[in-house]
Amino acid sequence: MSRKDTTEEFLNSLPELEEGKTFAFSCHPGVKCFNACCGDLHLMLTPYDVLRLRKGLGHDSKKFIHNHADVSSTSGVGFPMAKLRMLDNSKRSCPFVRDEGCSVYENRPGACRTYPLGRASQMDSEGGMIEQFFVVQEQHCRGFEEKKEWSSGEWLKDQGLEEYNEVNDRYMRIMTRARKAGIVLDEKKLNMVFLALYQVDNFVNFVKDMNVFVRLDVSEERQAAILSDEEACLAFALDWVELIVLGSSENLKPKV
Ligand code: SF4
Numbered sequence: 452m453s454r455k456d457t458t459e460e461f462l463n464s465l466p467e468l469e470e471g472k473t474f475a476f477s478c479h480p481g482v483k484c485f486n487a488c489c490g491d492l493h494l495m496l497t498p499y500d501v502l503r504l505r506k507g508l509g510h511d512s513k514k515f516i517h518n519h520a521d522v523s524s525t526s527g528v529g530f531p532m533a534k535l536r537m538l539d540n541s542k543r544s545c546p547f548v549r550d551e552g553c554s555v556y557e558n559r560p561g562a563c564r565t566y567p568l569g570r571a572s573q574m575d576s577e578g579g580m581i582e583q584f585f586v587v588q589e590q591h592c593r594g595f596e597e598k599k600e601w602s603s604g605e606w607l608k609d610q611g612l613e614e615y616n617e618v619n620d621r622y623m624r625i626m627t628r629a630r631k632a633g634i635v636l637d638e639k640k641l642n643m644v645f646l647a648l649y650q651v652d653n654f655v656n657f658v659k660d661m662n663v664f665v666r667l668d669v670s671e672e673r674q675a676a677i678l679s680d681e682e683a684c685l686a687f688a689l690d691w692v693e694l695i696v697l698g699s700s701e702n703l704k705p706k707v
């Protein structure tokens with residue numbers, strides 16, 4: 452499930468879940484508040500969220516974005532960011548909530564998986580990530596009355612968050628580097644980044660049509676994976692964005 456506010460300012464106002472400490476929580480159809488939190492959300496969708504959701508739904512990126520996302524750009528650096536569009540009803544319900552629960556559970560966004568934790572991450576001086584966790588205990592949430600205890604690591608694993616955080620942190624690191632370098636995307640670059648990260652199915656065609664590999668040092672094995680597997684293509688897209696926006700990427704070099 453999910454919550455409304457995961458901003459750094461909000462998270463810093465909460466007590467940190469220290470390493471080795473646990474929290475009691477469980478969410479299931481038997482809790483009185485079941486589904487209560489799946490509406491009126493400001494739920495940001497990362498590129499990996501969009502990829503997983505639209506593949507699960509069987510939508511191409513154009514259809515998914517048209518039907519479910521509001522796109523804007525982040526303040527400062529001007530990178531694209533998408534938000535899940537709530538339904539236009541009195542509860543502003545999530546379009547995927549049903550009486551029996553989340554209809555996209557296998558591919559639900561990272562923010563829904565993370566709750567009731569909040570996760571703050573920042574880049575260390577060597578480019579690694581430092582993580583902090585907070586328990587976001589909302590008054591209406593009865594899940595905290597359940598007995599099951601979790602450490603942050605157990606929760607992340609149970610919710611399948613490792614793969615989400617890995618890709619999302621990569622995007623965050625690129626934005627952090629851009630911010631530090633004083634880079635602000637112009638409209639052309641913003642559109643390129645949006646294509647690469649949020650429309651991976653169309654980016655594959657761009658890579659083929661524009662012979663992108665001709666100018667880059669990419670092994671044949673990796674090229675084949677990029678053209679056949681959208682998750683591999685998103686990993687490549689992040690490297691490519693890093694290269695075109697920041698001028699260098701650890702994982703992708705121009706041919707010499
Ligand atoms: S227990 Fe909490 S997370 Fe689960 S449905 Fe209720 S409010 Fe949402």
Ligand code: SF4
Pocket residue numbers: 452453488489490492545546547548549552553554555556559560563
């Ligand atoms: S995607 Fe699923 S878990 Fe997330 S808000 Fe919508 S219905 Fe709830």
